[in-house]
Amino acid sequence: MDLMARHDTLMFFMACLVWTTCSAAPMQCHFNSQALCEYDGKQYSMGESWMEQGCVQCTCLHPVGVGCCETVHRPVDFPPWCEVRVESLTCQVMLVMTSDPRLPCIPGEDNNVDPRHGALNMKLEG
DSSP states (O other), X not given: OOHHHHHHHHHHHHHHHHHHHSSSSOOOEEEXXXXXXXXXXXEOOTTOXXXXXXXXXXXXXXXXXEEEEEOOOOOOOOOTTEEEEXXXXXXXXXXXXXXXXXXXXXXXXXXXXXXXXXXXXXXXXO
């Protein structure tokens, strides 16, 4: 690969990094100029991609390195009593209650009251 093609490939990847990190739900990306295009004992060629653990997709940019980005869009605006969980096998993103991760957390719904304030539903009659 000549120097101009290398430069174009690197510029394309850097543009992708800027686009994904500036979107509404930012994804983490990184570039490693020293990385080899191999994963799990398999060699990859220029332009080939593979999925690493943690929902990270990497692309071989041989001979300039390897670029990797998360493939999940994580929510960024949710109540403090909720947390984001990512299922590592399916890369499915879920918003769950921090106090009980088995329960979904749906911001704005009446059934998702901040657990620090209790869940007493008492009617005061006067």
